[in-house]
Amino acid sequence: xxxxxxxxxxxxxxxxxxxxxxxxxxxxxxxxxxxxxxxxxxxxxxxxxxxxxxxxxxxxxxxxxxxxxxxxxxxxxxxxxxxxxxxxxxxxxxxxxxxxx
Amino acid sequence: xxxxxxxxxxxxxxxxxxxxxxxxxxxxxxxxxxxxxxxxxxxxxxxxxxxxxxxxxxxxxxxxxxxxxxxxxxxxxxxxxxxxxxxxxxxxxxxxxxxxxxxxxxxxxxxxxxxxxxxxxxxxxxxxxxxxxxxxxxxxxxxxxxxxxxxxxxxxxxxxxxxxxxxxxxxxxxxxx
Numbered sequence: 001x002x003x004x005x006x007x008x009x010x011x012x013x014x015x016x017x018x019x020x021x022x023x024x025x026x027x028x029x030x031x032x033x034x035x036x037x038x039x040x041x042x043x044x045x046x047x048x049x050x051x052x053x054x055x056x057x058x059x060x061x062x063x064x065x066x067x068x069x070x071x072x073x074x075x076x077x078x079x080x081x082x083x084x085x086x087x088x089x090x091x092x093x094x095x096x097x098x099x100x101x
Numbered sequence: 102x103x104x105x106x107x108x109x110x111x112x113x114x115x116x117x118x119x120x121x122x123x124x125x126x127x128x129x130x131x132x133x134x135x136x137x138x139x140x141x142x143x144x145x146x147x148x149x150x151x152x153x154x155x156x157x158x159x160x161x162x163x164x165x166x167x168x169x170x171x172x173x174x175x176x177x178x179x180x181x182x183x184x185x186x187x188x189x190x191x192x193x194x195x196x197x198x199x200x201x202x203x204x205x206x207x208x209x210x211x212x213x214x215x216x217x218x219x220x221x222x223x224x225x226x227x228x229x230x231x232x233x234x235x236x237x238x239x240x241x242x243x244x245x246x247x248x249x250x251x252x253x254x255x256x257x258x259x260x261x262x263x264x265x266x267x268x269x270x271x272x273x274x275x276x277x278x
Contacts, residue, residue, distance in 0.1 A: 003119045005229045008163070011123045013220040015130055017213045022134030024209035030142045030188060031134065034149050037180065038130055041156060044168075052163045052236065053229035057246050060238045063168055064247065067175050068258050072265035074180050078187045079272035085191050 008049040016042035029081050029091045033074070040070050119162055125155035146184045153177050165238035 015038060022035030044063045051059025085091050129152040133145045153176045160169035236242075247255060 003116045005227065006224060007119065007123070008159070009224055009227065010221075011126060011159070013217060013224070014127050017217050017220075018127070018130045018134060020216065021209045021213045024212060025205055026134060028142055030184065030191075031145050034133055034142075034145055034184065037149065037176075038133065038152065041153065041176075044172075045156060045159060048160055048163050048165045048168060048238075051238070052165070052234050053231055055231040055234060055236050057236055057238065057242060058250075060165055060168055060243055061247055061251050063165075064171065064243070065254060065258055067168075067171055068262065071175055071180060072262055074183060075265050075269045076272070078183055079269040082187060082190060083272050091191055 005049060005053045009046060012042045012046040012049065015039075015045065027092050027094055029084075029093060032093070033077055033081070037070065037074070040066060115162055118158070122155045122158040122162065126152055126159065129155065142188050143185065146181060146188065149184075150177050150181050153181070163238075164234075164236065167238055167240045167243050 019035045019038030019042060022038065023032050026032055026035065044066055047059040047063050047066070051057060051063075081091060084096070088095060090096070129148045132148040133152060136144055136148070138144075153172060157169040157172040160166075160172060
């Protein structure tokens with residue numbers, strides 16, 4: 001059996017769901033961030049796959065932009081986590097409940 | 102490059118490599134979020150590096166050579182180093198004694214199973230329009246497309262990077278007003 005569109009998309013789906021599970025399951029802000037990266041990577045894989053099997057290069061340009069935005073997001077997000085840790089001495093979502101009524 | 106191309110395109114080898122890289126990707130991604138041996142964020146970051154490396158292998162199999170290189174340079178090189186640096190800065194020692202909640206595990210699994218089934222159902226309707234894929238995602242063709250048709254988004258993304266840089270510097274100052 002030749003590997004085609006569906007096999008790659010299946011890997012992408014599994015990767016996305018693992019990332020989602022990580023966001024729900026884990027309580028550490030940094031690991032939640034890593035799971036977000038996994039989900040972005042799953043979207044990248046799906047875009048490259050579609051680009052390959054539809055003979056359109058535009059999908060790969062979109063992946064290029066997604067990688068750039070992810071890098072910017074990580075820089076700002078990690079700066080926020082560091083600032084938060086300085087104020088509250090914790091990087092756990094269970095300790096960050098001051099918005100709760 | 103041509104010999105690598107030929108070698109990759111020659112049927113059976115590519116299929117075997119796909120299964121190897123796909124298994125590695127999914128296995129390492131699972132170990133990022135639920136590692137039975139260690140709950141430390143450092144191991145998660147290391148397995149995230151492995152996930153990204155094997156995923157760039159998948160990109161090469163899809164003939165996206167430029168993106169495979171960018172994936173390794175930007176993700177494994179810049180983003181993960183940033184992660185490890187922040188982990189070092191935060192000094193997380195109380196990590197080990199917290200346990201996963203049963204409720205969140207059950208709801209997370211339910212959400213995951215329902216989303217997987219929805220995706221798999223829609224997967225049956227997806228068809229490839231090209232019988233013989235022949236595009237090459239090398240630097241030349243991607244650069245041509247990027248600077249001819251996507252010039253405005255490219256400029257906007259550069260402004261976004263500048264804004265993110267200024268924001269990160271502002272947020273990590275000693276005194277936050």
